[in-house]
Amino acid sequence: MTTPSFAAIRDKVRAAEPLTLEDGVALFHHPNLLEVGALANEVRERLHGDRTYFNRNLHINATNVCEASCMFCSFARLEPGKPGAYTMSHDEAWGKLRARVAADDPITEIHIVNGLHPGLPFDYYTELLAGLKRIQPSIHLKAFTAVEIFYFAKKFGMPIADVIAKLRAAGLDSLPGGGAEIFAPRVRRKICDDKCTADEWLEVHRVAHRMGLRSNCTMLYGTIETVEERVDHLLRLRALQDETGGFQTFIALAFHPDNNSLMKLPAPTGVEDLRTYAVARLMLHNIPHIKAYWIMLGIKTAQTALWFGADDLDGTVQEEKIYHMAGAETPQAMSPAEIVRIIRQAGRTPVERDTLYNVVAEGAALGPDKPYRRDVRRSLEVVS
Amino acid sequence: MTTQMIEDPLPTASAASLAALDLFVLGRRAAELRDTRTSPRGAFVRRRQLVAPGEWRGPRDAAEAFADEADLPALGALAGVRDAGVGAIVAGRDPELARAAAAAGLRVIWRLPFENGELDGTRLDRLAALEPLSPSLGALLPTPVGEPYGLDALRFFALARLALPAVPRLFADVTTLGPRLAQMAFGFGADELFGPIVAERALRLGANANNPALTRKEAATLIRGAGLLPCERLADGTLEEVTPA
Numbered sequence: 096m097t098t099p100s101f102a103a104i105r106d107k108v109r110a111a112e113p114l115t116l117e118d119g120v121a122l123f124h125h126p127n128l129l130e131v132g133a134l135a136n137e138v139r140e141r142l143h144g145d146r147t148y149f150n151r152n153l154h155i156n157a158t159n160v161c162e163a164s165c166m167f168c169s170f171a172r173l174e175p176g177k178p179g180a181y182t183m184s185h186d187e188a189w190g191k192l193r194a195r196v197a198a199d200d201p202i203t204e205i206h207i208v209n210g211l212h213p214g215l216p217f218d219y220y221t222e223l224l225a226g227l228k229r230i231q232p233s234i235h236l237k238a239f240t241a242v243e244i245f246y247f248a249k250k251f252g253m254p255i256a257d258v259i260a261k262l263r264a265a266g267l268d269s270l271p272g273g274g275a276e277i278f279a280p281r282v283r284r285k286i287c288d289d290k291c292t293a294d295e296w297l298e299v300h301r302v303a304h305r306m307g308l309r310s311n312c313t314m315l316y317g318t319i320e321t322v323e324e325r326v327d328h329l330l331r332l333r334a335l336q337d338e339t340g341g342f343q344t345f346i347a348l349a350f351h352p353d354n355n356s357l358m359k360l361p362a363p364t365g366v367e368d369l370r371t372y373a374v375a376r377l378m379l380h381n382i383p384h385i386k387a388y389w390i391m392l393g394i395k396t397a398q399t400a401l402w403f404g405a406d407d408l409d410g411t412v413q414e415e416k417i418y419h420m421a422g423a424e425t426p427q428a429m430s431p432a433e434i435v436r437i438i439r440q441a442g443r444t445p446v447e448r449d450t451l452y453n454v455v456a457e458g459a460a461l462g463p464d465k466p467y468r469r470d471v472r473r474s475l476e477v478v479s
Numbered sequence: 480m481t482t483q484m485i486e487d488p489l490p491t492a493s494a495a496s497l498a499a500l501d502l503f504v505l506g507r508r509a510a511e512l513r514d515t516r517t518s519p520r521g522a523f524v525r526r527r528q529l530v531a532p533g534e535w536r537g538p539r540d541a542a543e544a545f546a547d548e549a550d551l552p553a554l555g556a557l558a559g560v561r562d563a564g565v566g567a568i569v570a571g572r573d574p575e576l577a578r579a580a581a582a583a584g585l586r587v588i589w590r591l592p593f594e595n596g597e598l599d600g601t602r603l604d605r606l607a608a609l610e611p612l613s614p615s616l617g618a619l620l621p622t623p624v625g626e627p628y629g630l631d632a633l634r635f636f637a638l639a640r641l642a643l644p645a646v647p648r649l650f651a652d653v654t655t656l657g658p659r660l661a662q663m664a665f666g667f668g669a670d671e672l673f674g675p676i677v678a679e680r681a682l683r684l685g686a687n688a689n690n691p692a693l694t695r696k697e698a699a700t701l702i703r704g705a706g707l708l709p710c711e712r713l714a715d716g717t718l719e720e721v722t723p724a
């Protein structure tokens with residue numbers, strides 16, 4: 096395999112030509128991170144200018160009881176009753192939204208991801224959604240990864256489309272992108288051999304897109320995968336996007352090594368994070384948004400990623416559990432004002448969005464700029 | 480909106496031009512300047528600190544011993560501190576102390592405080608004011624006031640490297656920046672990790688959860704991941720390449 100030159104890759108990017116596996120691998124190995132970052136930033140600014148998105152959301156992880164035993168996971172407890180295992184009653188889960196409503200917190204989205212609980216009936220999930228909609232009919236429910244949808248289909252003996260249709264009738268609005276991990280069979284066999292395959296994960300999203308739902312997509316990096324396997328993963332996402340156009344956002348998820356079976360592996364470093372975001376922006380020319388998930392990256396790295404291809408910081412979150420059980424040291428929530436400040440201090444323009452990227456608020460509606468705001472790239476102020 | 484790309488000609492290093500530079504070009508210039516001094520190498524060093532007369536913190540076999548200027552009143556005269564085995568002073572307040580320390584043969588590590596959201600112009604003025612002192616300084620130690628933000632900190636690193644080219648070293652403090660940001664700083668002109676290097680990692684549990692200490696292997700991994708050749712600076716000042724185990 097000949098290694099493409101950076102100049103050749105840059106020319107392809109500027110001509111809006113899709114990059115190849117070899118191009119992606121070369122970008123991962125390119126010695127100058129800033130060159131890769133600048134090129135990714137060029138694409139990011141071509142697509143979005145300075146605009147940087149966030150939303151007001153709430154995470155609900157209704158149960159961590161899970162049949163799958165993924166080695167990178169610190170969240171799951173394999174059986175009900177094990178130390179740390181929990182399953183929320185509907186009232187508990189609904190109470191989280193009621194509390195936000197009572198606090199006049201204008202959240203627009205609830206993100207729901209759970210373990211693969213072997214004992215819960217399908218009604219548990221439909222009623223969970225329906226109850227949330229009863230409390231706030233306008234709330235957008237982004238719920239259940241493709242892994243969960245596939246599990247429901249198998250466990251309850253329904254085609255994927257029927258599962259999605261029933262959940263949709265109960266209030267489902269879109270799918271989150273989790274559970275993709277790394278598509279390479281070699282890696283899946285070693286780190287998550289008892290959950291759906293890559294083809295099955297992609298098929299769930301394909302079906303959802305055809306039914307008119309939008310979804311996100313992810314890649315878990317930093318475990319045992321090779322650079323080639325990362326690029327292959329990105330290419331498979333890109334191929335499905337070519338087919339359906341249903342992905343809104345790609346999120347690269349850094350592996351966190353605490354409290355799981357892969358504790359001996361080092362966590363990805365900051366430079367690896369930035370490079371992965373930049374390469375993803377360059378490879379996924381057909382997926383509109385790249386999200387730097389601050390909960391997992393840390394606030395400093397997420398902010399820096401806004402100049403390495405990312406245009407979205409996710410949301411206010413509230414009560415994230417999955418990454419915190421894996422050792423994330425970030426807060427479990429950020430206020431909108433904090434997110435706005437982080438974005439502005441990065442020299443970007445904050446835009447509050449809803450799940451589907453409709454603008455909720457921007458400009459003065461997000462509060463005044465700090466007096467010391469400056470443009471990171473071009474600080475031309477003259478100090479007397 | 481245009482991003483100034485990497486192939487653009489590099490501007491001269493006047494303060495005004497530095498303030499106007501694209502983040503990526505600024506980083507590239509700073510890293511290039513670093514590379515002309517140290518080749519593409521990043522270093523770490525095992526240090527111990529003299530905190531009171533006869534009282535040390537850190538490993539006995541450290542390659543460098545230092546004292547903080549805040550402890551000097553208790554430690555006594557510079558010559559005495561030097562004779563006790565201290566080779567470097569971490570300072571940042573008193574230029575005369577820095578000159579005296581350099582004259583006494585001590586390496587001066589100069590703290591550069593910075594705060595989120597400061598104007599580049601303000602920072603460059605502060606750095607320019609240090610220029611006359613720079614021949615006495617052995618290293619710069621950017622030190623955030625409060626929690627640092629990513630881009631803001633990286634930009635300050637690059638400005639510091641470019642505005643004070645006579646100072647040979649630019650340290651990235653793992654304790655105040657965190658390992659991820661400290662690693663990124665290598666792309667913006669830093670050449671050495673500053674912070675505790677330990678022989679063995681204690682489990683990050685309980686009171687040890689936020690212990691910033693790195694093992695030699697972790698320090699080398701961070702530096703290698705930043706695209707530089709990891710080296711350990713030894714007691715005689717030489718750099719020994721750290722090869723992967």
